[in-house]
Amino acid sequence: MQTDVEQVLQPIEAARGLPNAYYTDGDVHEAEKRSVFFANWAGLGFAKDIANVGDAKPYEFLGLPLFAVRDHDGEVRVYQNTCRHRGMILIAEEIHIKGAIRCPYHSWCYALDGELKATPHVGGPGQNSHPGFDRSKLGLHEVRSHVWRDVIFINVSGDAPAFEDYAADIKQRWQEFEQPQFHAGADSSFSLEVRSNWKLAVENYCESYHLPWVHPGLNSYSRLEDHYNIVEDGRFSGQGTLVYSPMLDDSGESFGTFGGLSEKWDKAAEYLAFYPNVLFGVHRDHSFAILLEPHGVERTVERIELYYAREDDTGPQRAELRRRNSELWREVFEEDVFVVEGMQRGRHGMLYDGGAFSPVMDGPTHEFHRWIAGQFTGG
Amino acid sequence: MLAAHAVDDGAVLSVLYERAADLSELSDDTERACFYLTQAYILALEMGLPYADSLEKRLRRQGRI
Numbered sequence: 001m002q003t004d005v006e007q008v009l010q011p012i013e014a015a016r017g018l019p020n021a022y023y024t025d026g027d028v029h030e031a032e033k034r035s036v037f038f039a040n041w042a043g044l045g046f047a048k049d050i051a052n053v054g055d056a057k058p059y060e061f062l063g064l065p066l067f068a069v070r071d072h073d074g075e076v077r078v079y080q081n082t083c084r085h086r087g088m089i090l091i092a093e094e095i096h097i098k099g100a101i102r103c104p105y106h107s108w109c110y111a112l113d114g115e116l117k118a119t120p121h122v123g124g125p126g127q128n129s130h131p132g133f134d135r136s137k138l139g140l141h142e143v144r145s146h147v148w149r150d151v152i153f154i155n156v157s158g159d160a161p162a163f164e165d166y167a168a169d170i171k172q173r174w175q176e177f178e179q180p181q182f183h184a185g186a187d188s189s190f191s192l193e194v195r196s197n198w199k200l201a202v203e204n205y206c207e208s209y210h211l212p213w214v215h216p217g218l219n220s221y222s223r224l225e226d227h228y229n230i231v232e233d234g235r236f237s238g239q240g241t242l243v244y245s246p247m248l249d250d251s252g253e254s255f256g257t258f259g260g261l262s263e264k265w266d267k268a269a270e271y272l273a274f275y276p277n278v279l280f281g282v283h284r285d286h287s288f289a290i291l292l293e294p295h296g297v298e299r300t301v302e303r304i305e306l307y308y309a310r311e312d313d314t315g316p317q318r319a320e321l322r323r324r325n326s327e328l329w330r331e332v333f334e335e336d337v338f339v340v341e342g343m344q345r346g347r348h349g350m351l352y353d354g355g356a357f358s359p360v361m362d363g364p365t366h367e368f369h370r371w372i373a374g375q376f377t378g379g
Numbered sequence: 380m381l382a383a384h385a386v387d388d389g390a391v392l393s394v395l396y397e398r399a400a401d402l403s404e405l406s407d408d409t410e411r412a413c414f415y416l417t418q419a420y421i422l423a424l425e426m427g428l429p430y431a432d433s434l435e436k437r438l439r440r441q442g443r444i
């Protein structure tokens with residue numbers, strides 16, 4: 001695979017894209033699990049889904065059973081969802097934990113901070129301790145986690161740089177958006193399932209080259225020349241527009257805007273893929289996050305959540321405008337499904353060599369490929 | 380007690396187990412009492428009921444934790 005990776009690392013004019021195997025081969029997918037998803041900070045879920053202390057939600061993260069819970073300090077914690085006794089799954093569905101996490105098998109109980117609190121009958125009936133048994137060493141296995149822009153990021157390997165460093169460049173770029181944002185519930189949440197490797201969803205998201213063809217509706221107000229590439233060698237890439245115009249309701253009112261934004265954001269909006277699997281968009285009045293969940297090599301679930309700048313825009317009086325905004329984004333993302341799935345099918349063409357890039361338009365995709373290749377070569 | 384298991388109400392169940400423990404203590408059956416106390420304690424812990432503490436203390440007094 002070394003030579004394949006070398007072709008990816010060439011300057012864009014000479015480069016080829018990632019070879020087919022990266023999209024179709026189970027072995028590569030398995031390797032990618034460790035090198036790309038476990039070794040870095042990957043998106044797992046959304047903090048809004050566990051809003052209250054004791055709220056817990058299970059996840060299957062590339063086959064790894066995990067759950068997230070909000071602890072007594074109000075912090076999100078992520079644990080392996082496996083009991084330290086016989087390995088039973090602890091949390092099977094979204095649940096509110098009132099006191100302790102009780103394993104459904106032999107009822108060992110864990111506190112929200114992971115401590116093993118009680119082990120009923122472990123020393124025989126009615127005897128809850130045993131001299132040869134040390135509870136204190138049997139807490140839940142915790143996975144490193146960090147919440148940013150409501151996304152719960154995890155680093156399974158435990159040895160990635162601190163999140164603040166990992167995300168330093170993208171945070172720097174979007175510093176002005178480091179402020180509260182508000183989710184309005186079900187009308188601001190939807191998901192799509194695509195028969196494609198997750199990387200094709202990233203690649204399609206971060207380029208604007210396809211806009212005039214795949215999203216002709218956007219053409220009327222957002223022309224190709226109004227878009228710019230964002231490539232900074234900072235674990236992200238994407239595109240921006242110079243002509244964002246907010247959605248208006250019947251009386252010509254728009255959503256409220258984030259405070260203190262510089263003039264640039266009057267008209268600009270940006271869309272960044274934050275590697276590996278989270279796609280973000282920011283506008284002066286709302287933002288969104290898309291989590292890409294790989295379910296095998298050739299299937300991906302996209303979870304889309306929209307957030308508003310002003311808390312009062314999450315109320316019922318704005319429900320109609322929010323519905324229209326969600327609908328607009330759903331249409332755009334649905335328009336992308338056939339190309340993402342089509343590229344997946346195309347990658348079963350044995351003669352495809354990863355493809356040639358437009359030296360001008362494909363920078364963000366090339367950057368992503370370089371990053372992926374780097375994860376496999378330790379670069 | 381089986382009925383309470385069936386309705387899946389941990390708080391009710393916990394109280395019933397504690398009652399059973401009391402009765403076993405009255406008939407000097409410490410083993411049985413500690414079994415029931417354990418059941419009551421675990422359920423109270425799960426439900427976050429404050430009286431889990433007093434159940435824990437009872438078990439500790441018996442050297443069962």
Ligand code: FES
Pocket residue numbers: 083084085086087088103104105106107108
């Ligand atoms: S497997 Fe969890 S208590 Fe036995």
Ligand SMILES: [Fe+2]
Pocket residue numbers: 204205210214215332336
């Ligand atoms: Fe698109």
